[in-house]
Each structure stands twice: as structure tokens, then as C-alpha cells.
Amino acid sequence: MPSLIDLTLEGRKVGQYGPWPRVAVDASVWTFAASELAHGRWSLLGLWGESATVHMAIMDGQTAEIAVVSLECPDRKFPSVGKHHPPALRLERTIHDLFGLSAESSPDARRWLDHNRWSVRFPLGGRIDALPNAAPYRFLAAEGDGLHQIAVGPVHAGIIEPGHFRFTASGETVVRLEQRLGYVHKGIDGLMTGASLARGVQLAGRTSGDSTVAYAYAFSRAAEVALDLAVPDRAVFLRALLAELERLANHLGDIGAICNDASFTLMHAHCGVLRESVLRAGGAAFGHRLMRDVVVPGGVSRDIGNGGAETIQAMLDNIRLRFPALVELYDNTASLQDRTVDTGTLTPPLARQYAAGGYIGRASGRAFDTRRTLAYPPYDSLRFDVPVLNEGDVNARVWIRVREVEQSLSLIDQILSRLPEGPTCKEVPLGGEVREGMAIVEGFRGDVLVWLRLRNGLIERCHIRDPSWFQWPLLEAVIENNIVADFPLCNKSFNCSYSGHDL
Amino acid sequence: MRKLLFESVFRQPLTEPAPSPDDAAVAELAAALGQAARRKLGRSLSIREVDAGSCNGCELEIHALNNAYYDVERFGLRFVASPRHADVLMVTGPVTKNMREALERTYHATPNPKWVVAVGDCARNGGCFAGSYAVVGGVSEVVPVDLHIPGCPPAPTAMLQGLLALLERADTGAATS
Ligand code: SF4
Numbered sequence: 001m002p003s004l005i006d007l008t009l010e011g012r013k014v015g016q017y018g019p020w021p022r023v024a025v026d027a028s029v030w031t032f033a034a035s036e037l038a039h040g041r042w043s044l045l046g047l048w049g050e051s052a053t054v055h056m057a058i059m060d061g062q063t064a065e066i067a068v069v070s071l072e073c074p075d076r077k078f079p080s081v082g083k084h085h086p087p088a089l090r091l092e093r094t095i096h097d098l099f100g101l102s103a104e105s106s107p108d109a110r111r112w113l114d115h116n117r118w119s120v121r122f123p124l125g126g127r128i129d130a131l132p133n134a135a136p137y138r139f140l141a142a143e144g145d146g147l148h149q150i151a152v153g154p155v156h157a158g159i160i161e162p163g164h165f166r167f168t169a170s171g172e173t174v175v176r177l178e179q180r181l182g183y184v185h186k187g188i189d190g191l192m193t194g195a196s197l198a199r200g201v202q203l204a205g206r207t208s209g210d211s212t213v214a215y216a217y218a219f220s221r222a223a224e225v226a227l228d229l230a231v232p233d234r235a236v237f238l239r240a241l242l243a244e245l246e247r248l249a250n251h252l253g254d255i256g257a258i259c260n261d262a263s264f265t266l267m268h269a270h271c272g273v274l275r276e277s278v279l280r281a282g283g284a285a286f287g288h289r290l291m292r293d294v295v296v297p298g299g300v301s302r303d304i305g306n307g308g309a310e311t312i313q314a315m316l317d318n319i320r321l322r323f324p325a326l327v328e329l330y331d332n333t334a335s336l337q338d339r340t341v342d343t344g345t346l347t348p349p350l351a352r353q354y355a356a357g358g359y360i361g362r363a364s365g366r367a368f369d370t371r372r373t374l375a376y377p378p379y380d381s382l383r384f385d386v387p388v389l390n391e392g393d394v395n396a397r398v399w400i401r402v403r404e405v406e407q408s409l410s411l412i413d414q415i416l417s418r419l420p421e422g423p424t425c426k427e428v429p430l431g432g433e434v435r436e437g438m439a440i441v442e443g444f445r446g447d448v449l450v451w452l453r454l455r456n457g458l459i460e461r462c463h464i465r466d467p468s469w470f471q472w473p474l475l476e477a478v479i480e481n482n483i484v485a486d487f488p489l490c491n492k493s494f495n496c497s498y499s500g501h502d503l
Numbered sequence: 504m505r506k507l508l509f510e511s512v513f514r515q516p517l518t519e520p521a522p523s524p525d526d527a528a529v530a531e532l533a534a535a536l537g538q539a540a541r542r543k544l545g546r547s548l549s550i551r552e553v554d555a556g557s558c559n560g561c562e563l564e565i566h567a568l569n570n571a572y573y574d575v576e577r578f579g580l581r582f583v584a585s586p587r588h589a590d591v592l593m594v595t596g597p598v599t600k601n602m603r604e605a606l607e608r609t610y611h612a613t614p615n616p617k618w619v620v621a622v623g624d625c626a627r628n629g630g631c632f633a634g635s636y637a638v639v640g641g642v643s644e645v646v647p648v649d650l651h652i653p654g655c656p657p658a659p660t661a662m663l664q665g666l667l668a669l670l671e672r673a674d675t676g677a678a679t680s
Binding site for chain 2: 113115117118119120123154155157158159160161162182183184185186187188190191199202203206207208209210212253269272273275276279283289290292497498499
């Protein structure tokens with residue numbers, strides 16, 4: 001069995017040799033990589049385009065080696081990866097919508113982000129006029145006696161992001177769910193092109209509001225790899241502090257919200273209070289409740305404010321005091337467990353196939369956490385566990401979050417007690433003519449990947465990949481054979497990002 | 504569970520803690536809001552939230568309005584599930600081209616009189632997404648806006664202030680009909 005290193009030796013190295021190599025390969029190596037993905041030896045981390053090139057980031061699950069392979073496609077076609085490995089399908093459809101490069105013999109050539117509303121096709125590629133009348137979107141068929149369809153969205157009944165869900169049900173039982181996303185596509189990849197790093201990080205931090213720290217973190221690290229820039233120690237620790245606060249706030253909010261979808265509002269109320277206490281502490285320490293625009297290339301834009309550390313510590317103490325009773329309440333409420341146990345089960349093989357990140361993967365036996373697997377500083381010097389369960393149901397996803405709350409509390413303690421003194425930001429050099437970098441950071445929802453190429457200090461191409469790309473399709477799978485009324489529970493326990501996915 | 508419930512009964516309500524200046528301001532704001540809503544619209548003001556392209560940051564803070572600290576329901580401010588039940592549309596995001604029609608249809612499904620509140624910097628003019636091929640721009644490009652609440656995202660207190668301002672304005676007859 002060839003290793004990823006062997007594969008990269010086949011190709012021609014390009015770009016900066018960052019933490020991971022990028023190599024230009026020919027179509028046969030590209031297809032070989034796709035078949036290795038299909039055999040489960042490697043995992044797909046990302047697949048994205050440029051005007052006449054496609055790139056694929058791959059990880060060897062055994063060794064955590066990562067490489068990017070790139071294929072030139074002068075005739076605007078490339079061999080489909082999705083044909084062998086379904087997790088690539090939506091990414092290929094996106095490459096087609098944005099750049100006009102088509103995946104040859106792909107089993108699904110429908111549009112994905114392009115709803116024929118932009119008045120232009122292939123906005124980042126050849127740019128041609130949109131079709132006057134596009135054909136309606138063809139949902140996949142589900143046939144059989146007594147099946148009916150339920151169409152939901154894009155505007156939902158709650159305060160949530162827009163997307164369309166097409167359920168086919170037999171009575172109460174869902175036999176197929178098909179998602180249609182792209183409603184909040186803002187063209188972020190396009191806006192990045194030609195932008196300065198300062199604007200780039202601002203956009204990155206607004207890709208998915210609940211992960212603003214994670215995105216700015218990944219973007220900044222990618223830029224720093226490209227520019228060979230080491231950030232000051234204090235900034236390294238402050239970034240992790242911000243990331244853990246973000247994780248804490250989101251997990252607390254979600255644990256409550258999942259219970260709320262089982263009509264157990266008491267948990268929601270209490271978890272909401274704890275979440276608010278994290279946001280207030282973040283606001284007191286860093287001047288913004290969501291801690292937006294704090295992580296920037298070179299370090300952090302502001303140091304922890306006066307009394308900030310004490311406020312955070314008090315918040316931790318309060319959560320330590322109150323959270324265990326809530327966990328006990330969750331654990332001891334049969335009516336709640338009745339809804340979460342055995343509901344929306346994601347099997348470990350499927351989680352592996354899609355390289356599902358975050359609590360979704362970890363609740364289905366996939367022990368992948370970039371903080372541990374890729375051990376970037378300061379996590380390489382901090383103590384924490386990566387909780388893993390195999391059940392893969394809503395309940396398991398709740399428990400992973402509970403354990404991660406506990407881990408984050410401990411991590412924040414460690415960070416505060418070891419916070420080095422010194423500067424918090426370094427001047428960002430302009431760099432050489434062309435520079436490339438890639439970074440993967442563990443957001444609360446999973447691995448956020450950023451790849452970028454700079455030319456004379458400006459962004460020539462930046463690709464951002466939300467973990468949801470590989471989680472959304474799994475939600476379609478887990479809802480099968482569950483009742484329609486359990487969809488909110490499944491959905492909330494996944495909590496995939498719309499904006500991060502639609503970009 | 505019983506223990507927790509009992510504790511909740513005896514614990515001071517979170518909405519009225521020993522007043523730090525911040526919390527006192529929230530309580531005061533919320534009380535003013537409640538009175539204004541009652542004076543102008545009877546007992547309640549129903550709000551339908553529409554994400555027309557947001558990054559979701561604005562939604563997170565709108566959610567916070569419902570938590571036990573802000574608890575806007577105690578003043579008759581309710582988030583409702585359908586535009587047909589709503590007096591106010593709270594719209595976020597740089598309206599994306601893919602969401603434009605859905606926003607228009609939601610607006611038309613809302614009975615008169617109605618008010619539109621654009622929440623967040625994106626909702627004013629597209630914010631940092633302005634100029635993208637995929638974005639229309641501010642909410643007012645698509646539906647008439649009565650009030651804009653700035654911020655990225657605006658904090659819950661800023662939203663309470665905004666709603667109060669809206670009710671004051673509604674009195675002067677500035678409602679869209
Ligand atoms: S105003 Fe800020 S928080 Fe709100 S949608 Fe825009 S970028 Fe997100």
C-alpha cells in the first residue's frame with residue numbers, strides 16, 4: 001500500500017513547503033488518489049478549484065500525514081473524485097458552479113450553490129451570462145405506495161439559518177431526506193481574491209458567526225505559514241483561550257437547544273444562562289461577546305483586558321458549580337433519554353468514510369481532533385482528553401459535548417495559569433512574490449481548513465472549508481427510518497453551519 | 504430534577520440580580536419596552552426573524568434575547584414561527600441573491616400594519632460582503648426598512664433599545680402600510 005509520501009513523490013512539488021506539501025500531479029495519480037479514498041485508506045479533507053486547476057487535500061488516517069495534490073485542467077474537465085468517493089460530490093458541484101470546471105462522469109452534475117440568481121455563471125472562472133430560464137431543481141426520486149413529500153424552508157419556523165429540506169415520508173417515518181443549500185452564499189471566495197490580509201481575516205471571521213474565532217484562527221495560521229512568521233508566545237496562548245471560550249459557549253448553547261427540541265425547556269433555560277455567562281466574560285475580557293476580530297495574522301489584535309482573567313475565572317467557577325447538576329438532570333430524565341437514545345444513529349463506517357469531524361465524528365468512533373492529531377501549539381503542551389463514543393446517536397453527541405465542556409474548562413484553567421508575558425502581535429511581512437500556506441484548526445464543530453496563496457502580500461486565492469461539508473450529507477443518512485418529529489433533534493445534535501457551508 | 508426545580512424557585516431571578524450597572528440598564532430598558540409595547544399594540548408585539556444571508560452571528564444575539572437574562576417574553580415581545588403572526592420582521596444579513604425571493608415572499612405574507620427592522624451592519628448595506636456577485640446589499644434594497652440596528656452583531660441590549668425606538672416611532676405614524 002503506497003503511503004501519502006510515495007504519492008507526493010510522484011508529483012512535482014509546488015508552492016511553499018509549509019507544514020504539508022502540495023504537488024502537481026497528472027490525471028492518473030489524481031484518479032489513483034480518488035480510488036484510495038474510496039477504499040478508506042485516506043480521508044478527504046478538501047477539494048477546491050481555481051480558474052484552471054483543481055486541488056485536493058488528503059490525510060492518511062494512520063499517520064496523520066497530509067498532502068495537497070493539484071491537477072491542471074486546461075480543457076476545463078477533471079476526473080471525478082465523487083464517482084469513487086461520494087463525500088466529494090457536493091464539492092465538485094461547487095467547483096463547477098464557481099469555476100466552470102466539470103467533474104467528468106460524475107454521477108451528480110446538478111448545480112449546488114448556483115440557484116441561477118447571480119445573473120452570471122462561473123463567477124470565479126470564465127464568467128458567462130446566466131441562463132434566461134434555468135430548469136427547476138430536480139430532487140432525487142423516492143417512489144413507493146403511500147409516500148408523501150414534506151417541503152421545509154428555506155425560511156424555517158425558528159430563529160435559524162435558511163436552507164431547504166425535502167422529506168419523503170411513509171406515514172410518520174422518513175424514507176428520504178434531501179437537502180438543498182446555498183441560500184446564504186455570499187461569494188466569500190470571490191471577495192477574498194485581491195484582498196489584503198486585514199480584509200481577508202475580517203471576511204474569514206464572518207464566514208460562520210458561531211465559529212468566528214476558529215475561522216480567524218485558521219486563516220491567520222495559514223497566512224503565517226505562507227509568510228514564515230512565528231507569532232509571540234502570549235498570542236499563541238490567547239488564541240487557544242479564545243477558541244476554548246468559543247467552544248464552551250457553543251456547546252452549552254447546543255446542549256440546551258437539543259433538550260429544548262425534546263420539549264425539555266428547563267435544560268434550555270439553564271444552559272442558556274451558562275452560555276450567556278461565557279459571552280459576557282468574553283465581552284469583558286476581549287471587548288466583543290463573540291470575540292470577533294481578535295485573532296489576526298501576526299497574533300491577536302487586543303490583549304486580555306484589565307480584570308479579564310478574573311472575570312473568566314469567576315465564570316469557570318460558576319459553570320463548575322452549576323453544570324454537574326444539569327448533566328445529572330439530563331442523565332436522569334427518562335422522557336428526555338427516550339427521545340435521544342437510538343435516535344439519528346450515525347454508524348462508525350459512515351463517519352469514517354465522510355471523515356466527519358468534531359463531535360459528530362467523535363460520537364461515532366472517529367477519534368479525530370486536530371488539536372490532538374495535528375497537535376498545533378499551544379495544544380501540544382496542554383493536557384486534555386479527546387472523548388470518543390461509538391453509539392453515534394443523538395445521546396452520544398450530547399455526551400461528547402458534555403465531556404468537551406469539561407475539557408474546555410480544564411484547558412482554559414491551564415491557559416490562564418500559564419499565560420506568558422510579552423507582546424501579543426508581530427508585524428506581518430509582505431513576503432516574496434508568491435507564497436502559499438494551509439492550516440487546519442479545531443473549531444467547536446470540527447476541523448476548519450484554510451488554504452491560501454498570496455502574491456505580493458495580497459490574496460490571490462483563498463479557500464475556506466467548513467467541517468459541515470462532510471457533516472450535512474450524514475444528516476441525510478441518519479434521519480432515515482426516524483420519525484419526522486425527531487428531525488429537529490437530529491438536526492440540532494449535528495448543528496451544521498449553513499453560512500460556513502454556503503460561503 | 505426536583506432539587507433543581509426547588510432551587511430555581513428560591514434562587515433570585517436572574518433578571519433582577521443585585522444590580523450591576525449593566526444589568527440594571529437591561530432591566531430598565533426592558534421595562535420601558537414592555538410599557539411602550541402595551542400602550543401601542545395592546546399586550547404584545549410579535550416578531551418574525553428572517554435570516555436573509557447572515558453569517559449567523561446576528562441570529563446568535565437575537566437568540567440571546569430569549570435567555571433568562573433578557574427574557575423579552577415577559578414584556579410581551581414574542582418571536583413567532585410564521586410571518587402571518589408577526590407585527591415585525593427582524594431581518595439580518597446582506598440579502599443574498601439566493602434569498603431575495605424568500606425575503607420578499609415572507610414580507611408579503613406578513614399582515615399590515617408591519618414594521619421591518621434591519622439588524623446588523625450587513626443588513627444596512629451589505630457590510631463587508633457588499634459588492635459581491637452573490638449579494639443584493641442592504642435589506643432596504645428589497646423591502647422597506649423602518650429601523651436599522653447597527654452592530655456586528657448588535658448586542659442584545661442594543662436590540663432592545665432598537666425595538667423601543669421602533670415603538671416610539673410607531674406612535675408617530677411611521678409604520679409601513
Ligand atoms: S452584521 Fe456581522 S454578525 Fe451580523 S450577519 Fe453581518 S457579519 Fe454576521
